[in-house]
Amino acid sequence: MPRLHAQFVLFDGFDPLDVIAPFEVLTAGSQLLGGTLAVELVCASGPRVVRSGNPQITLTATGTLDPDAPGYVVVPGAVGPVDGDPDAGDDTIPVLLGRFASSDAMPLIRRALDNPEITVAAFCGGSLALAMAGLLAGRTATTHGLGIDLLRATGVNAVRARVVDDGDLISGGGVTSGLDVALYLLERDFDPQTAHAVEQLFEYERRGTTWRLPRTGVTSERTSA
Amino acid sequence: MPRLHAQFVLFDGFDPLDVIAPFEVLTAGSQLLGGTLAVELVCASGPRVVRSGNPQITLTATGTLDPDAPGYVVVPGAVGPVDGDPDAGDDTIPVLLGRFASSDAMPLIRRALDNPEITVAAFCGGSLALAMAGLLAGRTATTHGLGIDLLRATGVNAVRARVVDDGDLISGGGVTSGLDVALYLLERDFDPQTAHAVEQLFEYERRGTTWRLPRTGVTSERTSA
Numbered sequence: 001m002p003r004l005h006a007q008f009v010l011f012d013g014f015d016p017l018d019v020i021a022p023f024e025v026l027t028a029g030s031q032l033l034g035g036t037l038a039v040e041l042v043c044a045s046g047p048r049v050v051r052s053g054n055p056q057i058t059l060t061a062t063g064t065l066d067p068d069a070p071g072y073v074v075v076p077g078a079v080g081p082v083d084g085d086p087d088a089g090d091d092t093i094p095v096l097l098g099r100f101a102s103s104d105a106m107p108l109i110r111r112a113l114d115n116p117e118i119t120v121a122a123f124c125g126g127s128l129a130l131a132m133a134g135l136l137a138g139r140t141a142t143t144h145g146l147g148i149d150l151l152r153a154t155g156v157n158a159v160r161a162r163v164v165d166d167g168d169l170i171s172g173g174g175v176t177s178g179l180d181v182a183l184y185l186l187e188r189d190f191d192p193q194t195a196h197a198v199e200q201l202f203e204y205e206r207r208g209t210t211w212r213l214p215r216t217g218v219t220s221e222r223t224s225a
Numbered sequence: 226m227p228r229l230h231a232q233f234v235l236f237d238g239f240d241p242l243d244v245i246a247p248f249e250v251l252t253a254g255s256q257l258l259g260g261t262l263a264v265e266l267v268c269a270s271g272p273r274v275v276r277s278g279n280p281q282i283t284l285t286a287t288g289t290l291d292p293d294a295p296g297y298v299v300v301p302g303a304v305g306p307v308d309g310d311p312d313a314g315d316d317t318i319p320v321l322l323g324r325f326a327s328s329d330a331m332p333l334i335r336r337a338l339d340n341p342e343i344t345v346a347a348f349c350g351g352s353l354a355l356a357m358a359g360l361l362a363g364r365t366a367t368t369h370g371l372g373i374d375l376l377r378a379t380g381v382n383a384v385r386a387r388v389v390d391d392g393d394l395i396s397g398g399g400v401t402s403g404l405d406v407a408l409y410l411l412e413r414d415f416d417p418q419t420a421h422a423v424e425q426l427f428e429y430e431r432r433g434t435t436w437r438l439p440r441t442g443v444t445s446e447r448t449s450a
Contacts, residue, residue, distance in 0.1 A: 057248075175429070
């Protein structure tokens, strides 16, 4: 198998937990699979130190988001003060997501969505930002519970679930759903044994049913059985 | 209430998820409580950039671990290559924890354990490192499932649980148990409403029973009822 990339897209105000949790899941999964995935922190504007929504935490993007690299493009959400006031200049989560949605990352993520060799995985505010940028109209997706109505208003078939599989677009709910999304990718695209081994290593269990379209023919076969 | 500190102890090879998950839980909880907690990244040797066990991720300690500051001292575990060979010079998790256990952090954490105004919270390899340093003999604690036998061998009453409450020592199991430990601290030391609100924000639910000593008298009261 050719080496696949898992590009985590950093932007100013990202939520560190949204990044770190699936980053470590895919890193551990890749190690168990013999190094199948190149797991990377990237930024649309190239390598740089990116400040998160928590003033104490920055991460360093070591590469430029490449919509031609086969594998995954992973889009986290944002974090800001829970009691912030945008009128007072606070960088609240909606403000941060709005900036990200109008940034130079979006044309690249649009190209990634158009690339049949890439699956885009977005969760928490990340999927909402893609929707705000007009990238998800007509698709089925989820986001943080607080954003689900806004997601629907952008023309998305919004579903409340921890993980929604719409083929080359996998979306997840709030914050810790990023763990479930990454484990689901390992199970779907590699094997359940690897996903299970990482779950055990992280002392975590995915929960809830992953929403996805019925497999073609399954319903009618069952009906006629 | 005087301002309390939540000092997250960084050391070379720390597991980023062990730090970030409870860091964000306590940060969100503190915001909901009006800023009760000063949540900080610290290092025994003072402010510096600290490399994690993942070569792509560093965090910056902005303060020096202070065993006189009331509140919490939080001790994460380590992460290394899952297939590493220590004989080949790989920094495996046991190697990293051994170094941490013999580092200048331990005398400070011992002082924190002796300080009645501090609760030490350690999980994953963090509690194991404290035990390896001889700080937990005779205490009840837990760690990652892979380390539980070693924990017991250090003279700890080792219990398999996601969270173990031994008064001023709270310990947790592997990796994602850090979420449960931080939520438990919010519930125990502040109020269940704050812990619940953060759970909802993070779309997470703690699970399992927290091990702790029976409240004095409860058993006999029930028996005689």
